[in-house]
Amino acid sequence: MKVNKDLTATASANLILDELYTNTGSSSFNLEHDFFYGGAELEIWTMANQAGILLTEDTDYTLSDIDDTLTNQASRNVYKAVTIDNVTYQSDDIYFSYQACADFVDADDRYMVTREDGQYWDLNSSGGFDLVVSDDITFKDQYLASAIPLSESGTTGLEGF
Structure with a gap:
């Protein structure tokens, strides 16, 4: 499922809950949706339904590959990649809940x-x-x-x- 571009970080259709990743390792990777917001719009949990341990940005994970165009349009950082830095979580299931900014192809343009x-x-x-x-x-x-x-x-x- 693709999402349409949302520069407000508030579109309910762009809210992604419990996107599961397993055994991410130490390399950076992309989420299901091509562009996403960091900060308060991104949570990474060790269990589904925003349960377990909440990972901490710049301690447990880092965000990278900022998209300059979307960042300028949204007036907040828009990322394309994430790295799980804390070895404790690199081989476990982790659940991403986040606000997607956009996909390369809008849902309307599928x-x-x-x-x-x-x-x-x-x-x-x-x-x-x-x-x-x-x-x-x-x-x-x-x-x-x-x-x-x-x-x-x-x-x-x-x-x-």
């Missing part, structure tokens, strides 16, 4: 790029598509990209990325 068979393509963290294998692509939102033929065989490329 079918912005579709195939004739009804499947849709999602954007990856670098802003490109995860996989495009068909020449049956229809672009509904031309500001994002446009399909261009790469050869007479019908292979399709993306222009604008």
